[in-house]
Amino acid sequence: MCPHVVHSFETMNETGRFTDRTDAGERLGAELRERGIDADIALAIPRGGLPLGRAVADSLDVPLDIVVAKKIGAPGNPEYAVGAVASDGSVWRNERAISGTRTDEEYFQDQRETEAANARQKADRYRGGRSEPDLTDKTVVVVDDGVATGSTARACLERVKNSDAGRIVLAVPVGPPDTIDELEETVDDVVCLEIPAGFRGVGQFYENFGQVSDEEAMAYLET
Numbered sequence: 001m002c003p004h005v006v007h008s009f010e011t012m013n014e015t016g017r018f019t020d021r022t023d024a025g026e027r028l029g030a031e032l033r034e035r036g037i038d039a040d041i042a043l044a045i046p047r048g049g050l051p052l053g054r055a056v057a058d059s060l061d062v063p064l065d066i067v068v069a070k071k072i073g074a075p076g077n078p079e080y081a082v083g084a085v086a087s088d089g090s091v092w093r094n095e096r097a098i099s100g101t102r103t104d105e106e107y108f109q110d111q112r113e114t115e116a117a118n119a120r121q122k123a124d125r126y127r128g129g130r131s132e133p134d135l136t137d138k139t140v141v142v143v144d145d146g147v148a149t150g151s152t153a154r155a156c157l158e159r160v161k162n163s164d165a166g167r168i169v170l171a172v173p174v175g176p177p178d179t180i181d182e183l184e185e186t187v188d189d190v191v192c193l194e195i196p197a198g199f200r201g202v203g204q205f206y207e208n209f210g211q212v213s214d215e216e217a218m219a220y221l222e223t
Contacts, residue, residue: 020208021145024173024193025052029059031191032141037169040138043067045156046126047217049144054220056143056171064221065133067142068123069155070115072108074101081151085112086159087119092151126218135163142168142187145209146202147175150183157186174205 018024032039039060044053046066057064069090072083074097082097091112098108123132140160147153153170160168168187175183175192176199184190194205203209 017204018173018206020206021048021051021212022055024145024206025055025143026059027193028052028143028171028173028191029056031193032056032060032169032171035191037141037189037191038139039141039169041065041133041135042141042143043156043160044220045069045142045144045152046122047212047214050217050220051212052145052173053143056141060141062141063133066123066126066221067156067159068119068126069152069159070119070122071151072111072115074103075107077101081149083108083112084151084155085116085119086155087116087123088159088162089116090155090158090162092154092158094149094151125214126221128218135160135165137164137166139167140165140169141171143171145173146205147172147179147183148199148202150175150179153183154186157183174202175199 039062041063042053042057042060043065044050046068053064069084069086071081072085074080074082080097081094082101082103083091083093085091142156142160144153157168157170169189169191170183170187171191174194177195177197180190180192180195
């Protein structure tokens with residue numbers, strides 16, 4: 001299935017960028033409605049995905065929850081992802097990066113356990129004692145503020161797949177063509193508003209792309 005894509009900058013404002021994450025989320029929600037996505041729940045990837053997730057959930061009139069993953073950094077270069085792991089241990093392996101950095105399996109598994117525990121801790125903190133949603137046979141929309149390599153998104157999607165969801169839709173405002181093509185092969189549908197050939201980073205497509213604090217992100221779950 002080909003991803004649902006809107007290439008025109010008509011999706012943005014006159015500057016060719018989204019005003020902020022809420023603006024991007026509102027535009028995503030409108031596109032999901034236009035495409036007839038009959039969702040049961042929206043899952044945002046914290047922290048940056050929560051402002052968009054709130055807007056998408058409100059637009060689709062569905063509950064909002066979270067799906068959490070942490071990057072597994074390369075030895076000596078923690079910013080370079082050799083994989084990512086979700087709160088339940090669901091993992092995505094970047095085999096090219098593993099080979100290129102000579103990451104051994106013992107290191108990878110040790111980091112997987114550590115980062116899975118960190119993801120669980122974050123998920124528990126954000127939910128504040130609420131139980132995880134039952135995704136069995138549900139149509140789930142996973143929302144983030146954009147993808148570059150998509151490492152954490154891939155682990156989050158693995159987490160949702162392992163929850164026996166009925167249909168999985170990834171909804172992001174922007175991402176590079178190669179990443180979007182790869183992600184489209186892993187889920188039932190991808191809704192991406194902009195897939196620019198000159199992609200350099202997610203932040204370039206926002207007028208306001210400041211960091212979202214944990215406190216601000218959690219507040220979107222309480223709305």
